[in-house]
Structures are given as C-alpha cells and as structure tokens.
Amino acid sequence: MSFFKRFAQNRGALGGLVILGLVVLLALLAPFLYPDSPWRMVQRPFLAPGEVSGFWLGTDVMGRDVAAGLAHGAWVSLLIGLISTVVALAIGVPLGALAGYFGGKIDDALMRFTEFFQTIPNFALAIVLVAIMEPSTVSIVLAIAIVSWPPVARLVRGEFLSIKHREYVEAARLVGQTHRDIIIKQILPNTLSPVIVLASLMVATAILLESSLSFLGLGDPDTMSWGYMIGAARTVMRQAWWLSVIPGVAILLTVLALNLVGEGLDDALNPQLARQR
Amino acid sequence: MSEPLLRIDRLALTLPDGADRLYAVDNVSYDLSAGEILCVVGESGSGKSMTANAVMGLLPTGVHASRGRALFDGQDLLAMDEISHRALRGRRIGMIFQEPMTALNPLMRVGEQIAEVFEAHGLLTPRTRKEKALALLEEVRLPDPEAALRAYPFELSGGQRQRVMIAMALALEPELLIADEPTTALDVTTQAQILHLVKDLQQRHGMAVMFITHDFGVVAEIADRVCVMREGRIVEMGSASEVLDNPQHEYTRALIEAIPGDAVPPSRDEAQAKPLLSVKGLDKVYRSSGGWFQPKREVVALEGIDFTVDKGETLGVVGESGSGKSTLGRCIVGLNTPDSGEIRLNDVDLRALEGRELREHRRRIQMVFQDPYASLNPRIRVGMAIAQGPIANGVAKAEAMKQARELLATVGLDASAAERYPHEFSGGQRQRIGIARALALNPELIVADEAVSALDVSIQAQVLKLLDTLKKEFELSLLFITHDLRVAAQICDRLIVMQKGRIVEHGSATEIFLSPQHAYTRELLAAIPGRAHHAEPARAAAV
Numbered sequence: 001m002s003f004f005k006r007f008a009q010n011r012g013a014l015g016g017l018v019i020l021g022l023v024v025l026l027a028l029l030a031p032f033l034y035p036d037s038p039w040r041m042v043q044r045p046f047l048a049p050g051e052v053s054g055f056w057l058g059t060d061v062m063g064r065d066v067a068a069g070l071a072h073g074a075w076v077s078l079l080i081g082l083i084s085t086v087v088a089l090a091i092g093v094p095l096g097a098l099a100g101y102f103g104g105k106i107d108d109a110l111m112r113f114t115e116f117f118q119t120i121p122n123f124a125l126a127i128v129l130v131a132i133m134e135p136s137t138v139s140i141v142l143a144i145a146i147v148s149w150p151p152v153a154r155l156v157r158g159e160f161l162s163i164k165h166r167e168y169v170e171a172a173r174l175v176g177q178t179h180r181d182i183i184i185k186q187i188l189p190n191t192l193s194p195v196i197v198l199a200s201l202m203v204a205t206a207i208l209l210e211s212s213l214s215f216l217g218l219g220d221p222d223t224m225s226w227g228y229m230i231g232a233a234r235t236v237m238r239q240a241w242w243l244s245v246i247p248g249v250a251i252l253l254t255v256l257a258l259n260l261v262g263e264g265l266d267d268a269l270n271p272q273l274a275r276q277r
Numbered sequence: 278m279s280e281p282l283l284r285i286d287r288l289a290l291t292l293p294d295g296a297d298r299l300y301a302v303d304n305v306s307y308d309l310s311a312g313e314i315l316c317v318v319g320e321s322g323s324g325k326s327m328t329a330n331a332v333m334g335l336l337p338t339g340v341h342a343s344r345g346r347a348l349f350d351g352q353d354l355l356a357m358d359e360i361s362h363r364a365l366r367g368r369r370i371g372m373i374f375q376e377p378m379t380a381l382n383p384l385m386r387v388g389e390q391i392a393e394v395f396e397a398h399g400l401l402t403p404r405t406r407k408e409k410a411l412a413l414l415e416e417v418r419l420p421d422p423e424a425a426l427r428a429y430p431f432e433l434s435g436g437q438r439q440r441v442m443i444a445m446a447l448a449l450e451p452e453l454l455i456a457d458e459p460t461t462a463l464d465v466t467t468q469a470q471i472l473h474l475v476k477d478l479q480q481r482h483g484m485a486v487m488f489i490t491h492d493f494g495v496v497a498e499i500a501d502r503v504c505v506m507r508e509g510r511i512v513e514m515g516s517a518s519e520v521l522d523n524p525q526h527e528y529t530r531a532l533i534e535a536i537p538g539d540a541v542p543p544s545r546d547e548a549q550a551k552p553l554l555s556v557k558g559l560d561k562v563y564r565s566s567g568g569w570f571q572p573k574r575e576v577v578a579l580e581g582i583d584f585t586v587d588k589g590e591t592l593g594v595v596g597e598s599g600s601g602k603s604t605l606g607r608c609i610v611g612l613n614t615p616d617s618g619e620i621r622l623n624d625v626d627l628r629a630l631e632g633r634e635l636r637e638h639r640r641r642i643q644m645v646f647q648d649p650y651a652s653l654n655p656r657i658r659v660g661m662a663i664a665q666g667p668i669a670n671g672v673a674k675a676e677a678m679k680q681a682r683e684l685l686a687t688v689g690l691d692a693s694a695a696e697r698y699p700h701e702f703s704g705g706q707r708q709r710i711g712i713a714r715a716l717a718l719n720p721e722l723i724v725a726d727e728a729v730s731a732l733d734v735s736i737q738a739q740v741l742k743l744l745d746t747l748k749k750e751f752e753l754s755l756l757f758i759t760h761d762l763r764v765a766a767q768i769c770d771r772l773i774v775m776q777k778g779r780i781v782e783h784g785s786a787t788e789i790f791l792s793p794q795h796a797y798t799r800e801l802l803a804a805i806p807g808r809a810h811h812a813e814p815a816r817a818a819a820v
Contacts, residue, residue: 167652168662170612171711174644175666175718176636185665189656 013264087145092152100160193269293339371446388426436467494807559618593769660695
C-alpha cells in the first residue's frame with residue numbers, strides 16, 4: 001500500500017489535512033484578499049458579523065476588519081509554528097543523536113544540559129526569553145524553539161540507543177565506516193518516522209505558545225496574530241464576544257488539524273501498529 | 278479408539294487481501310486421539326501454527342476460517358461463541374508457546390501466575406490454589422519449587438521458564454495440549470529435558486498433544502504420528518516410524534535429508550597450513566557497576582582462551598547460550614574489547630593497532646550475523662549495503678557498485694537485486710546478501726555467528742553449501758560459531774567446545790563426534806534430538 005493510502009485510511013487525519021489545507025490557502029491568499037494592512041481602521045468599531053456588507057466577520061474595538069486580521073494572522077501563526085519547529089529540530093536532533101550514539105560521558109553531559117531546560121516550565125521560560133530579547137518575530141521563534149527542543153533530543157537519543165546495537169550498524173562498523181557516516185546514513189534515516197510525527201505535533205504546540213505570548217502582549221507589535229486579536233478583545237468579551245471567539249476557533253481548528261495529521265502520519269509510518277485500531 | 282478427541286475436517290483459513298497466497302491452510306484434515314502425540318512439521322510459512330491458532334480461537338485479525346470444521350469432543354470450535362470458547366481454553370485445551378521469555382508476565386511472581394489460571398476459571402480457594410501451584414511446579418521438576426513460586430520470571434533460566442509455562446498449561450488437566458515450537462528457543466540439553474518432560478506428562482495424564490515443530494530431530498524423539506505441511510497443505514501423514522524411515526513424498530525426504538541426522542562429520546583431509554589467526558590468553562569479564570544497595574556483578578564471559586585458525590580452515594565454536602562463544606567472535610572482529618590477551622592475524626597484533634591502521638586491518642576479518650532480518654538496514658538498497666564497505670575504504674562508487682552486482686551473482690542472487698530493498702527478500706536470500714557484504718572487502722577470515730540458526734533446514738543446507746564453496750573459491754578461513762552440533766558437523770574441520778567461558782575440548786570434528794573426551798561434550802552430543810533414531814540404522818548397517 002502506498003504511503004498516502006495508509007494515511008487516508010485514518011478518516012480523521014484526512015479531515016485534518018483538509019482543514020490544514022484551507023488554513024494554508026487562507027494564509028497564502030491573505031495579501032491578495034486583503035492587500036491593505038490589517039491594522040488599518042476601516043469602519044465603525046464593534047460591528048457584528050454581517051452587519052455591514054463587505055465586513056462579514058465584523059470589526060474590532062478600533063474598527064479594524066476582523067476577517068483581514070484572521071487571514072494575515074494565519075500566515076503569522078503557521079510561519080512561526082513551522083520555523084520554530086525546524087529550529088527546535090535543528091537543536092534537538094544532533095544533540096540527541098550524539099548523546100545516544102556515543103553514550104557514556106558525552107551522553108551524561110548532553111542529557112544534563114537537556115534536563116536543565118526541562119526543569120524550567122516551558123511557558124515561563126518563553127516569556128522570560130521574549131522579554132529579554134524584546135518582542136519580535138525572530139525572538140518569538142527563538143524562544144519557542146529553545147523551550148521545545150528537549151523532547152526531540154530525548155526521542156532521538158532513545159531511538160539511537162536502540163538502533164546502534166542492531167546488527168546492520170555493527171556490520172557498518174566492521175566494514176570501516178566512520179562515525180559520521182554511521183550516524184547520518186545508517187541510523188538517522190531509521191529514526192525519522194517518530195521524529196516526523198513529533199514534529200507535526202510540535203507545530204501545533206508552537207502555534208499555541210505564540211498565541212499565548214501575543215495574548216499577553218508579548219507578540220511582535222508589527223504583525224497581526226490570532227493571539228493578539230484574542231488579547232485585545234478580552235476586555236470587551238461581554239459586549240462583543242465574537243471578537244475573541246472567532247480567532248479562538250481558528251486556533252482550535254488549526255491545532256486540531258495538526259494533531260489529526262500527526263496521528264495519521266503515525267499510522268502511515270508504523271503500519272503494524274495502526275492495524276490494531 | 279472410537280471417536281477422536283480433535284478432528285480437523287477440511288479446514289481452510291483465508292488470509293487477508295494482499296498476502297502472498299489465498300489460504301493460510303487449505304483443505305487440512307487430521308484427527309488426534311487421547312493419549313497420542315501428533316507432530317505437525319513444516320518450515321516457516323507452511324501454516325503449521327495457524328491450525329493450532331484456529332483451534333485456540335487465536336487467529337490474527339484478517340485471517341478467518343472460510344471452510345471446514347474443527348471438532349473438539351464433538352463440538353465445532355469454529356462455530357462456537359467467545360464465551361463458551363473461553364470456558365474450553367485452559368480448562369480442556371492447554372497451550373505452550375515458543376518464547377518463554379515473553380509468554381510470562383514479567384511483573385508477576387510465578388506462583389501468582391499459576392494461581393491466576395485457577396482464578397480465571399473461578400476454581401478453588403486462594404489457599405488451595407497456592408498449594409496446587411506448588412504441586413504443579415514439583416510435577417514439572419523445577420529445582421526448589423518453593424523458591425520458584427516466589428520468583429519473578431527474570432530470575433529463572435529459559436528452560437525453567439518453559440517448565441513454568443508447561444505447569445500453567447497443565448494446571449487444569451486439559452485433555453488436549455497444544456505446544457507451538459516449545460523447545461526452539463532452548464539449548465540442546467534443555468531441549469532434551471523438556472521433550473522428555475512433555476512425553477512423560479503426556480503418558481501420565483493420558484493427554485492428547487499437538488506438537489508443532491520445524492525440526493525432524495524433535496519429531497523422531499517424541500512423535501507417535503506425524504503430519505508434514507507445506508504451503509498450507511498436508512503433503513504427508515502417517516505414524517512416526519513410517520514417515521521417518523520410509524517417507525513417501527519428496528518434500529518430506531528433502532526435509533529429512535537436510536538434517537545431518539547421524540551427526541558424524543565426513544572425514545576431511547588435514548591440510549598442512551600455517552595459522553592465520555592465533556588467539557592467546559583471551560579474557561573478558563562483563564561488569565555492571567553496583568548501586569548503593571546492590572553489589573557489583575561480574576560475569577566471566579571468556580577465560581584464558583587459546584586457539585588458532587589455519588589458512589583455508591573452518592573452525593567451529595560450539596556451546597550453549599552463555600558459554601561465551603558469541604563474545605569470542607565479537608572480540609575477534611573488534612566489536613567487543615577483551616580485558617587481556619592477544620589476537621594476532623598473520624603477524625599483526627590487532628590489539629596494538631589504533632585508528633586508521635586498525636581500520637585497515639579490520640577489513641581482513643568480516644562477520645556474517647545471525648538475524649537475517651536485523652542485519653540489513655531496511656532503508657538502504659541491497660547494492661549499496663554491499664558497496665558501502667569498499668566505498669568507506671576508498672573505492673570509487675561506480676566501481677564498488679559494479680563489484681556488488683558481481684558479488685550478488687556469486688552468492689546466487691540476480692544482479693538486479695542490487696536495486697531492491699531488503700524487505701523484498703526472504704530470510705535465506707538476506708543471509709546470502711549478508712555473506713556478499715562480508716565478501717566485498719576481500720577478507721581473509723569470516724566470523725559467522727549463528728549464521729544459519731534463524732533459517733529453515735532446507736535453506737540452512739543451501740547456505741552452508743554456499744559458504745563451503747565460497748571458502749574454497751576465495752581461500753577463506755571460517756570461524757563458525759553455532760549452538761547446533763548438527764550444523765557444526767556439516768561444515769567444520771576442527772571444533773572447539775566452550776562452556777562457561779572456557780574451552781573444554783578441542784580437536785578435529787571427527788574426533789570430537791566419535792570419541793568425545795570431556796563429560797560436557799558427551800552430554801551435548803547425547804542431547805541432539807533424533808540422534809538415537811538415526812544411530813540405530815547406522816549401527817545395524819555396520820554389523
């Protein structure tokens with residue numbers, strides 16, 4: 001069976017993929033649908049959805065178009081989620097690989113280093129980092145990456161520990177392959193499937209983290225994001241509930257979609273386990 | 278005897294779509310009466326275990342019975358609902374599994390696990406359950422049953438665990454015992470004891486036993502009747518003596534012949550040659566550092582090992598699990614580091630080398646691994662898997678790939694195999710690829726660690742033959758590590774017998790098989806299943 005067929009057997013995952021596709025489409029089309037800045041005040045504030053034609057999601061406290069904010073926010077959320085995950089992988093995978101492959105003192109040193117990050121609550125550390133570096137897209141991406149790489153390192157280390165004693169790795173040592181070749185060519189490709197699954201879930205967590213940071217006012221002041229929209233609307237929750245609910249639903253759907261896709265990937269990459277369902 | 282206890286009647290089990298054949302078993306019929314041992318023999322994929330699984334209601338998902346019946350005492354097991362089937366399982370039908378390591382719950386004491394069998398069927402009181410468990414452990418002759426009752430599975434050896442499994446299967450005195458390869462994971466001497474125990478218990482309780490095995494030696498030891506299966510069909514059935522002495526079907530004949538049953542090696546010319554590898558005073562101790570509350574553990578794996586391998590010779594290293602034979606092989610290729618001692622290849626002391634020089638000489642000793650499924654990287658194409666050794670040693674990629682294709686032809690595979698992934702090959706073919714990979718670096722010595730143990734007998738014979746041919750063609754020396762004396766007899770010129778990290782006996786293969794000096798060697802030889810059966814006709818012929 002092909003990879004996609006196995007993936008498609010999990011209906012939830014297929015649904016997740018569709019939602020995710022729509023969000024990506026929205027993000028890509030944002031500059032064309034709403035060429036103006038989402039920060040511009042375009043109408044009277046507190047318009048309910050559908051009240052005035054052309055503003056089908058209404059306007060916020062300052063009279064900005066909610067639909068434009070949603071579209072531009074999608075771009076920001078996805079981009080930050082994706083880049084911070086890539087950065088987290090770039091830190092976690094090599095550290096985990098070295099720790100697992102060489103073991104002993106290197107393993108001890110690297111794992112104590114990892115635990116140092118794990119002992120500090122994620123969100124608290126992210127807030128501190130953004131506050132120190134001043135809020136900007138780059139600092140947010142870095143902060144999210146720095147708090148989310150330890151699980152990757154742990155996972156990759158575990159996979160390396162189990163795979164490095166396989167006979168094919170020993171055979172590679174016997175024919176004289178260098179450590180670098182064994183790590184990159186023999187072991188790493190075999191650890192990829194759990195890492196891919198973890199990465200898809202990490203994108204979802206990163207989006208949540210970014211929203212939480214923006215909600216607290218620690219977002220990039222120049223970019224419109226879903227978390228900022230909720231944060232700005234929280235004081236008017238009773239007068240204009242839709243201002244917090246609409247971006248909230250957008251976050252919910254995106255995170256849900258990513259989780260469903262992650263589960264589908266897990267099934268497709270580990271067919272033996274998937275068939276038990 | 279009137280009505281058989283178990284009657285399998287034209288049973289067909291359908292495999293899920295996309296499997297390599299339509300039926301797991303097709304049109305299989307056999308009877309099993311009380312007090313009888315039926316051996317179901319076949320190679321892997323013959324469907325021999327599937328019928329037993331159908332009887333136990335343990336068919337894997339996707340497989341279902343499409344035709345036929347399985348009558349147990351007149352009731353059709355296949356038509357039965359789960360609740361009444363469960364009442365039969367354990368109570369009237371017992372089962373023993375192959376892997377004693379995984380069939381017991383690691384977190385539960387042995388006594389509790391046996392008591393659980395009674396509990397599951399709502400029998401006896403907790404106190405009597407415990408007494409019964411003790412009685413059962415005595416019956417399966419565990420040393421110190423009182424202590425075994427309180428032991429966790431990891432504290433017992435493989436053979437002891439299998440005895441516990443048998444005790445559990447016997448707990449409710451079933452009328453039918455299904456044993457699925459119960460001795461395959463055990464050492465020969467332990468295997469002989471377990472076979473003896475099963476036969477003894479069967480006679481005392483008058484049980485019917487369905488014994489599933491791939492080993493005709495085991496069949497000769499235990500069977501009353503034999504049913505030979507191949508690709509889901511029965512090819513031959515009859516009493517043990519009929520099938521073993523006068524096999525009708527050519528497949529049965531091939532299986533029986535594939536076992537070097539008489540276990541006496543053909544005599545070979547003792548070539549005068551100079552030693553290629555010499556090992557002196559090799560020691561290796563495995564130490565686990567103790568914690569605050571546990572003492573340090575030391576396990577002596579090798580102690581004062583001395584031997585030589587001549588050029589063009591095959592030296593067999595025989596021993597049971599834990600004898601240190603694998604550690605020896607790993608020390609020689611350099612996967613483990615010995616504590617002290619000397620390993621010389623020609624006149625180079627391998628232990629004194631480091632870095633680049635070591636890598637240079639390591640090339641001269643290659644290894645063929647035991648598990649054909651674990652020894653090839655699932656994500657690397659076969660051709661590349663073979664070529665990566667030469668590439669790592671500086672051969673250009675195109676040249677190395679060309680060599681790889683030639684080597685595949687040498688080991689009897691099509692050159693197009695180079696473009697395929699390992700999962701497309703059978704166990705025997707993968708082992709050939711493993712051999713090709715070892716040959717790619719033009720080694721002088723190949724260490725084969727249980728290289729044929731995971732293969733079916735007929736495949737085993739082919740791979741051994743291939744090794745022998747290649748050895749002559751490439752002027753190789755072979756260090757052949759095995760637990761199976763029958764295999765050693767087939768291929769080795771000289772043997773060393775290891776026990777608990779020491780060499781207890783060494784000599785030419787013929788000497789060791791015909792006049793073993795050490796008590797342990799004699800014990801090993803006596804434990805070879807089916808030896809008595811084959812020895813008799815041979816002796817008769819000699820007189």
